[in-house]
Amino acid sequence: MKILLDENLPRKLKLNFATNHELFTVREMNWLGKLNGELLGLMVVDGFDAFVTIDKNLHQQQNLARFPIRLFILNAPNNKLDTLEPYIQRLAKALDRSVTEQVTVIDLDQPF
Numbered sequence: 001m002k003i004l005l006d007e008n009l010p011r012k013l014k015l016n017f018a019t020n021h022e023l024f025t026v027r028e029m030n031w032l033g034k035l036n037g038e039l040l041g042l043m044v045v046d047g048f049d050a051f052v053t054i055d056k057n058l059h060q061q062q063n064l065a066r067f068p069i070r071l072f073i074l075n076a077p078n079n080k081l082d083t084l085e086p087y088i089q090r091l092a093k094a095l096d097r098s099v100t101e102q103v104t105v106i107d108l109d110q111p112f
């Protein structure tokens with residue numbers, strides 16, 4: 001799976017993922033500062049399958065039906081690496097599941 005990490009996530013978070021996925025950051029793609037709609041469009045053109053963010057409003061601000069991309073929202077209180085690391089194990093399980101939902105919220109307080 002080809003996954004893009006949003007610019008609001010620390011770049012080092014990429015190191016916490018299993019190697020069975022292709023991971024890129026917005027910075028690596030030279031897409032810093034792109035508006036969400038433009039970013040999602042670029043992802044489609046570039047063949048991305050999933051987008052990981054902590055932007056809890058993205059799915060309400062965009063018409064995601066236009067984009068064949070799975071959105072994973074880390075429902076974390078902040079974007080510090082130490083805070084986000086526990087979310088990655090749950091995210092890894094969600095990435096490997098075959099689900100029909102386009103938007104998946106990763107929350108430590110919810111059963112998985």
